[in-house]
Amino acid sequence: MKFSQFGQKFTRKSGILQLMDDLGKALASAQPVLMLGGGNPSQIPEIQTYLRQRIHSILANGNEFERMLGNYDTPQGSDEFNQAVAELLKQQYGWQITAKNVALTNGSQAAFFTLFNLFAGHFQSGQVKKILLPLAPEYIGYRDIGLSEDFFVACAPLIEHLPNRLFKYHVDFSQLKIDDSIGAMCVSRPTNPTGNMLTDAEIQGLAALARQYDIPLIIDAAYGTPFPNISFTEVQPYWDENIILCLSLSKLGLPGSRTGIIIGNETVIEAVSSVSAILTLAPNSVGAVMALEMVRNGDILQLSQSVIRPYYEQKMQQAVAWIHQYFAGMNYHLHKPEGAFFLWLWFEGLSISSQQLYEQLKQQGVLVIPSQYFFVGLEDMGAHVHECIRISYAQPPEVIEAGIRLIAQQVRPLMN
Ligand code: PLP
Numbered sequence: 001m002k003f004s005q006f007g008q009k010f011t012r013k014s015g016i017l018q019l020m021d022d023l024g025k026a027l028a029s030a031q032p033v034l035m036l037g038g039g040n041p042s043q044i045p046e047i048q049t050y051l052r053q054r055i056h057s058i059l060a061n062g063n064e065f066e067r068m069l070g071n072y073d074t075p076q077g078s079d080e081f082n083q084a085v086a087e088l089l090k091q092q093y094g095w096q097i098t099a100k101n102v103a104l105t106n107g108s109q110a111a112f113f114t115l116f117n118l119f120a121g122h123f124q125s126g127q128v129k130k131i132l133l134p135l136a137p138e139y140i141g142y143r144d145i146g147l148s149e150d151f152f153v154a155c156a157p158l159i160e161h162l163p164n165r166l167f168k169y170h171v172d173f174s175q176l177k178i179d180d181s182i183g184a185m186c187v188s189r190p191t192n193p194t195g196n197m198l199t200d201a202e203i204q205g206l207a208a209l210a211r212q213y214d215i216p217l218i219i220d221a222a223y224g225t226p227f228p229n230i231s232f233t234e235v236q237p238y239w240d241e242n243i244i245l246c247l248s249l250s251k252l253g254l255p256g257s258r259t260g261i262i263i264g265n266e267t268v269i270e271a272v273s274s275v276s277a278i279l280t281l282a283p284n285s286v287g288a289v290m291a292l293e294m295v296r297n298g299d300i301l302q303l304s305q306s307v308i309r310p311y312y313e314q315k316m317q318q319a320v321a322w323i324h325q326y327f328a329g330m331n332y333h334l335h336k337p338e339g340a341f342f343l344w345l346w347f348e349g350l351s352i353s354s355q356q357l358y359e360q361l362k363q364q365g366v367l368v369i370p371s372q373y374f375f376v377g378l379e380d381m382g383a384h385v386h387e388c389i390r391i392s393y394a395q396p397p398e399v400i401e402a403g404i405r406l407i408a409q410q411v412r413p414l415m416n
Contacts, residue, residue: 077104
């Protein structure tokens with residue numbers, strides 16, 4: 001059997017496939033594992049109760065069950081849900097949008113596949129365009145998504161050192177080169193893996209560049225505002241006709257519903273819908289029905305603000321305290337955790353690569369993600385690329401503490 005170029009590209013041992021395989025195998029094995037590696041959200045009791053009640057009312061009421069599972073939606077996704085989302089965003093932020101500016105996809109991961117390949121790759125003119133990541137490290141899920149090779153170009157961050165062993169990455173606008181070879185820009189906000197929150201000024205700067213070069217700025221708000229709002233710093237959400245905002249129901253507690261929500265201008269939404277019709281006929285209806293009432297009555301904002309955000313903020317503070325306790329005396333740095341549910345640790349001068357550290361930690365029964373996978377398009381940036389790890393603090397506290405303690409034990413002899 002021989003695979004096409006597409007087949008070869010999408011079946012080779014991509015970074016993400018290897019890691020997901022590892023994580024899956026570790027979870028399935030009889031050995032207990034301290035899972036600090038995955039991207040699963042926590043199962044927050046209040047949210048679980050709310051969603052369970054919603055399932056009961058779906059089963060009890062009228063034709064909701066049928067709407068959830070008995071029909072195909074249009075390729076753009078449930079019109080009533082899209083209307084409700086547009087209404088919510090209009091009310092909250094005054095954005096001039098309607099249901100025509102909203103499309104659903106099977107998780108936002110599928111949205112990135114479609115959007116990136118709409119704007120980058122081979123063009124009719126013979127030109128080849130790329131996606132620019134203005135600040136790497138960036139989300140690992142982007143890196144293998146292009147239908148052609150050499151799909152990304154990225155910009156190394158500026159590093160600001162802060163008190164208490166914290167640091168923060170910033171977009172280095174002086175290094176940002178945009179020309180005809182760039183099809184679109186993309187940032188995650190807050191950023192997976194670092195928990196960084198691009199400032200309002202950075203977003204305004206990128207939006208202005210996008211406008212100037214007539215390319216879209218894709219903002220991945222899978223963890224951000226308005227929901228699930230896992231954000232520990234005050235920033236403004238931003239949208240204009242040139243922005244493609246990608247939201248998701250996953251980190252709210254519904255990753256299994258595979259619901260991504262794209263907010264874009266009508267041309268973008270029509271293009272995404274056309275691709276969805278070919279790829280999937282219609283997006284999953286489960287998330288749209290599950291979340292319809294929450295979006296209509298504003299519970300989705302209320303739960304995000306008063307349950308989900310404080311839940312993760314408390315977990316973050318506890319995890320940071322453990323980091324400082326167990327790593328005391330070492331030359332470690334921690335990215336200022338401003339959102340999402342990850343800590344990004346930088347072991348400056350680590351005597352092995354973080355990939356080797358990952359292997360050692362795996363032997364000890366703790367799973368993390370080594371840094372080089374996140375430097376999409378910037379693999380040759382130097383030592384920093386191999387000195388960091390990402391850990392998730394979505395797991396129960398005893399798992400996080402034991403994991404951090406073990407990482408510190410393992411790292412201590414490897415630091416100068
Ligand atoms: N964007 C970021 C930054 C993520 O971390 C993830 C998942 O972990 C996604 C997008 C994709 O999420 P989903 O496809 O579940 O919406």
